[in-house]
Amino acid sequence: MEQLLDTLGRPLETLRVSITDRCNFRCVYCMPKEVYGRDHAFLERKELLSFEELERLARVFVQLGVRKLRLTGGEPLVRRNVEHLVELLHGIPGLELALTTNGALLPQKAAALARAGLDRVTVSLDSVDDATFRALNDVDFPVQTVLDGIDAAAAAGLRVKINAVVKRGANDGGIVALAERFRGTGHTLRFIEYMDVGHTNGWRLDDVVSCDEIVAAIDAVHPLEPLELERPDDTARRFRYRDGAGEIGVIASVTKPFCGGCSRARLSAEGRLHTCLFALKGHDLRAPLRSGASDEELLDAVKDIWIRRKDRYSELRTAETSTLQKVEMSYIGG
Ligand SMILES: C[S@@+](CC[C@H](N)C(=O)[O-])C[C@H]1O[C@@H](n2cnc3c(N)ncnc32)[C@H](O)[C@@H]1O
Ligand code: SF4
Numbered sequence: 461m462e463q464l465l466d467t468l469g470r471p472l473e474t475l476r477v478s479i480t481d482r483c484n485f486r487c488v489y490c491m492p493k494e495v496y497g498r499d500h501a502f503l504e505r506k507e508l509l510s511f512e513e514l515e516r517l518a519r520v521f522v523q524l525g526v527r528k529l530r531l532t533g534g535e536p537l538v539r540r541n542v543e544h545l546v547e548l549l550h551g552i553p554g555l556e557l558a559l560t561t562n563g564a565l566l567p568q569k570a571a572a573l574a575r576a577g578l579d580r581v582t583v584s585l586d587s588v589d590d591a592t593f594r595a596l597n598d599v600d601f602p603v604q605t606v607l608d609g610i611d612a613a614a615a616a617g618l619r620v621k622i623n624a625v626v627k628r629g630a631n632d633g634g635i636v637a638l639a640e641r642f643r644g645t646g647h648t649l650r651f652i653e654y655m656d657v658g659h660t661n662g663w664r665l666d667d668v669v670s671c672d673e674i675v676a677a678i679d680a681v682h683p684l685e686p687l688e689l690e691r692p693d694d695t696a697r698r699f700r701y702r703d704g705a706g707e708i709g710v711i712a713s714v715t716k717p718f719c720g721g722c723s724r725a726r727l728s729a730e731g732r733l734h735t736c737l738f739a740l741k742g743h744d745l746r747a748p749l750r751s752g753a754s755d756e757e758l759l760d761a762v763k764d765i766w767i768r769r770k771d772r773y774s775e776l777r778t779a780e781t782s783t784l785q786k787v788e789m790s791y792i793g794g
Contacts (some may be wrong), residue, residue: 461733462525463525464525464767465767465768466735466765466766466767466768466769466770467742467767467769467770468720468769468770468772470498470720470723470769471525471628471723472521472525472526472578472723472725472766473523473525473526473527473528473716473723473724473725474526474527474528474530474723474725475521475526475527475529475530475724475725475727476529476532476724476725476726476727476792476793476794477514477518477526477528477529477530477531477532477726477727477793478532478533478534478536478726478727478728478729478791478792478793479508479514479531479532479533479534479536479537479539479545479729480503480508480533480534480536480538480539480729481502481503481533481534481543481729481790481791482533482534482535482538482564483534483535483538483562483601483790484502484504484532484535484538484564484565484599484601485535485562485564485597485598485601486597486598486599487490487586487596487597487598487625488501488595488596488598488630488661489596489627489630489654489661489663489789489791490661490788490789491531491660491760491790492598492660492661492662493598494707495660496660496790497758500651503729503730507619507729507730508539508729508730509703509727509729509730509746510748511541511544511548511571511732511777512546512547512548513543513731513746513749513750514548514748515545515548515549515551515552516729516749516755516758517731517745517749517758518549518552518555519552519755519792520755520758520759520762521725521762522544522553522554522555522651523759524762524763524766526555526725527554527555527556528555528556528558529549529555529556529557529558530557530558530559530560530582531545531546531557531558531560531611532560532793532794533729533790533793534729534790534791534793535561535562535564535565536560536561537557537559537561537566538565538570542569542573543569543572543575543576544576546573546576546577546578547576547577548558549577550576550577550578552688556579556580557577557578557579557580558578558580558581558582558792559578559580559581559582560581560582560584560623561581561582561584561609562583562584562597562606563583563584563585563605563606563609563610563665563773564605564607564609565609566581566583566608566609566610566612566613567605567608567609567612568633570609570612570615570616571612571615571616573613573616573618574613574616574617574618574675575616578618579618579619579647580618580619580620580621581613581618581619581620581621581641582620582621582622582623583609583610583613583620583622584621584622584623584624584625585603585606585607585610585623585624585638586624586625586626586627586630586638587603587624587631587634587637587638588603588607588629588634588638588641589603589634589635589637590602590603590604592630592631592633592634593606593648595630596631596789597632610622610647614646614647620647621647621648621649621650622638622642622647622648622649622650623650623651623711624638624649624650624651624652625651625652625654625679626651626652626653626654626669626674627654627667627669628654628666628667628668628669629667632669632673635651635669635674635677635678636677636678636681636682637649639678639682639708640681640682642706642710643682643701643705643706643754644705644706644774645706646706648706648707648708648709649708650696650708650709650710650711651663651671651674651709651711651713652710652711652748653669653670653671653710653711653713653714653715654667654668654714655714655737655789656667656714657737657738657788657789657792657794658729658786659661659788660788661789665726665793666716667712668714670712670714670715671697671710671712671715671716672715674710675699675710677701678699678708681715682701682702682703682705683701683702684699684700684701684702685699685700685702685704685754686698686699687700687707691721693719694721695711695713695718696709696710696711697710697711697712697716698775713773713774717772717774717775719736719772719773719774720772720773720775721757722771722772723735725766726763726792727745728742728787728791728792728793728794730789731746731748732744732745732746732747733745733765734787734792735764735765735766735771736769736771736772736773737771737773737787737792737794738771738773738774738787739771739787740787743749743761743765745758745761748761
């Protein structure tokens, strides 16, 4: 298999697939209620790629070098029978399967997902304080259920990571408590700088708590030391506790962008391929898929998109670019 490189020499290795634009949470930094309330027009079922269409596309991407596929959303666990999709994708040789979830449905779904062939799960959890967590998800969802979901995933044999977005004034007071909850558990906790994705969250640079601030807060209580990146396309800067209680990561896409090693493509729930989290339009793969394109034609279409890719939005970001038009996080899946 030839290696496919974009204009900046970056290979295509990871595919993130959004399987729904719906969610059972209304996180204030992602799907604020004022915008995603009762009148919001979500995609209709027929607009979503079917499981069979997703499997077919996944096989095409694997032929082009993809080795990791991550299911996301919206909330992927609200898509009916998601276990069946995992089972179909598990049938594709050489593909590592991961899923990013808010964890609300993990207590009842973890075992079935593991049986279906899921390898890894990333659970988004921004606070271990119940009141803060309820305020952030804005649907009054209790933190204990997500913690139970994390335990259920680990008990089912899934590798678990925890992702926490930090927004100033919302949950930055709980950084150390989060770190302490997962120190020594074997689950890697990664903090994410609040990003200027979409428009609905009213992002401001002042709301971003930087990687340096996050690390300093934890280091003051539990001393940390930096680790080398494992792979060039790693998104997280890694730090280990000096006392051996594990490590944490920080995804610093605002203050320390990492476009240079980015090998990720993103597929929206309606089958648009985005070559950057910040690429507005995407390329429609559903139309060719539904109008009888052969596998060869689909493969050529994706190849053509990737070799022209030149996105490096995060490295070019300035305070002004926050006013540019951008795709919503709940649409493209992070
Ligand atoms: C869009 S969610 C989709 C999957 C699932 N619903 C979840 O929350 O894990 C994927 C990830 O994006 C993160 N996210 C959403 N909006 C963000 C923002 N403005 N900045 C940084 N991360 C964000 C979430 O915290 C989550 O970890
Ligand atoms: S971050 Fe995930 S759980 Fe929260 S609103 Fe967005 S899609 Fe839903």
